[in-house]
Amino acid sequence: MSKEWPLWEVFIRSQHGLAHKHVGSVHAPDAEMALNNARDVCTRRNEGVSIWVVKAADITASSPGDKGPLFEPANSKVYRHPTFFPMPEEVKNL
Amino acid sequence: MLIAMAPETGVATARFESLLRLSDSTLILAQRLAEWCGKAPALEEDIALSNVALDLIGQTRLWLAYAGETEGAGRTEDQLAYLRDAHDFRNLLLVEQPNGNYADTIVRQFYFDAWHYPLLQTLARSTDQRIAGIAAKAVKEVAYHLRRSGDLVVRMGDGTADSHAKTQAAADKLWMYTGEMFERDGVDDAMIAQGMAGDAGALREPWLAHVREVFAEATLTLPAPEAWMQTGGRRGRHTENLGYILAEMQFLQRAYPGAQW
Numbered sequence: 001m002s003k004e005w006p007l008w009e010v011f012i013r014s015q016h017g018l019a020h021k022h023v024g025s026v027h028a029p030d031a032e033m034a035l036n037n038a039r040d041v042c043t044r045r046n047e048g049v050s051i052w053v054v055k056a057a058d059i060t061a062s063s064p065g066d067k068g069p070l071f072e073p074a075n076s077k078v079y080r081h082p083t084f085f086p087m088p089e090e091v092k093n094l
Numbered sequence: 095m096l097i098a099m100a101p102e103t104g105v106a107t108a109r110f111e112s113l114l115r116l117s118d119s120t121l122i123l124a125q126r127l128a129e130w131c132g133k134a135p136a137l138e139e140d141i142a143l144s145n146v147a148l149d150l151i152g153q154t155r156l157w158l159a160y161a162g163e164t165e166g167a168g169r170t171e172d173q174l175a176y177l178r179d180a181h182d183f184r185n186l187l188l189v190e191q192p193n194g195n196y197a198d199t200i201v202r203q204f205y206f207d208a209w210h211y212p213l214l215q216t217l218a219r220s221t222d223q224r225i226a227g228i229a230a231k232a233v234k235e236v237a238y239h240l241r242r243s244g245d246l247v248v249r250m251g252d253g254t255a256d257s258h259a260k261t262q263a264a265a266d267k268l269w270m271y272t273g274e275m276f277e278r279d280g281v282d283d284a285m286i287a288q289g290m291a292g293d294a295g296a297l298r299e300p301w302l303a304h305v306r307e308v309f310a311e312a313t314l315t316l317p318a319p320e321a322w323m324q325t326g327g328r329r330g331r332h333t334e335n336l337g338y339i340l341a342e343m344q345f346l347q348r349a350y351p352g353a354q355w
Contacts, residue, residue, distance in 0.1 A: 005136065026138050027136060027137070027138055028138065029249075032245070033245070033249075036142070036241075036242055036245070037138035037142065039238075040138065040141050040142040040145050041137075041138055041141050041142075044141075044145065
């Protein structure tokens with residue numbers, strides 16, 4: 001058994017209606033204690049209304065080497081942005 | 095002592111004493127916990143303990159400020175914290191016990207939290223609005239302290255053979271300092287008569303039941319409830335530990351009176 005506690009990624013929702021946002025990570029032997037530790041380490045200044053913790057090992061991340069094939073094709077496709085399309089005069093707020 | 099005084103004076107004196115019993119226990123425990131700062135077994139524990147210590151300091155300030163007003167001698171919370179000697183402190187003997195190993199610290203915390211939480215619930219119903227207000231604010235913090243310390247007792251008691259042995263040793267060693275939490279004397283009688291405080295003796299059975307339940311889950315043996323208990327802290331008779339704590343805590347104000355930053 002490793003002597004180090006596993007790493008957990010911490011996500012905090014700063015207020016109702018917003019999404020959880022990654023804020024950092026903590027070490028803990030299990031989920032319950034990870035939640036406690038996240039509360040103690042990451043919400044000392046009234047940062048949130050909800051905490052998620054996820055085992056860092058359970059997160060599958062894209063590889064930095066894949067940056068080209070994954071993201072570059074989108075660079076040349078500005079028409080995917082809504083601002084690309086002209087707005088009719090009559091529409092005031094959209 | 096109270097009988098000879100005018101009723102209002104007696105009540106004020108009892109309230110002053112009673113507030114010191116609250117403030118001094120939270121203050122000395124916070125000071126003890128702060129000793130771990132920077133050297134707890136894990137970074138997360140380090141921050142968690144400091145958080146608990148800071149919660150307790152916050153509560154101490156509220157209790158001491160009110161104690162100073164009740165006394166009416168113009169003493170501020172700082173003067174009460176930094177310029178009283180050991181025999182004027184009214185904290186439980188439990189909280190001045192050394193940090194020892196981590197099991198000692200956590201069991202001490204659990205014994206205290208399991209008493210502190212229902213005590214504050216009782217005080218939140220005090221006829222004294224100021225006491226009720228402070229208790230209502232503190233009880234939310236202490237609910238978390240108790241959840242955390244109880245959880246750690248289970249983890250360490252039901253952990254490895256080594257952590258179990260250390261936690262059991264801590265539970266046994268600190269047991270004799272728990273009886274004091276449920277004592278009742280003239281000060282308490284005066285407070286209870288005014289509806290300003292509840293009877294701490296009534297907290298003993300629920301406390302025992304709670305500790306028994308957590309210890310069962312932690313595979314720890316509950317020490318004998320009828321064992322002989324230490325007493326004296328609430329009346330200013332302390333173990334030698336308190337003098338050392340105060341020497342460190344009060345050094346700055348003693349050496350440089352009135353120093354501010």
